[in-house]
Amino acid sequence: MGRAPGGSSLSSSALGSPGHPEHHDNFPRQAAELCAFLRDGFPTDHQFAHLKCLPAPNALRSLWMLGSGGGSAGLAGALGMGLALARFIAPRTCSPTIFDHHAQVLRQSGRSATPARLLAMAVICAETDQQARHIAGTAAYRKMMTSRGSREPLLPPEVVAERVTAMNAADRELFNATLDDMVVGSPEHCRREINELALQFSSRST
Structure with missing residues (x-):
């Protein structure tokens, strides 16, 4: 589960209607209630205590939270959930210390399980690296433009290349930086970079 609904602010408002999700962050409570439901863990006096999960909770494999910062890591640890660290969302702020925080809160919550x-x-x-960068231009351009409030359909790499050529220097620099934040390249290049990231983010204290 994750905090963001995965769309624009308008679609988030539509999903939350008639409430106002942008004014009230109910996610921690909702996450705790969902965990309690899936684990059959509601207190007997809770309003949802009589709701039962099918199939039985003991058939559940595990619960995970998707997050890109310390807030989600802490909540996942407090609820005994695994943490999927979203480097694809915030590559420059995701650091191994977020995993450390998740493990610390997990221990403080009294759970002895190894942090997942x-x-x-x-x-x-x-x-080839060149082919991969050409293809990845579609995703990089979409992310760059979405950050500016523009949500066009996904464009073919050829169209993106034409638009990049027509960009001013500042926009081209931003596009290249967005592209560089991804793992892009030949199989050998991707394998090497993924292994480096795995080593960087591997457990150091747990």
């Missing part, structure tokens, strides 16, 4: 975590990355792989 994974690193979620944006990866585009092709036969």
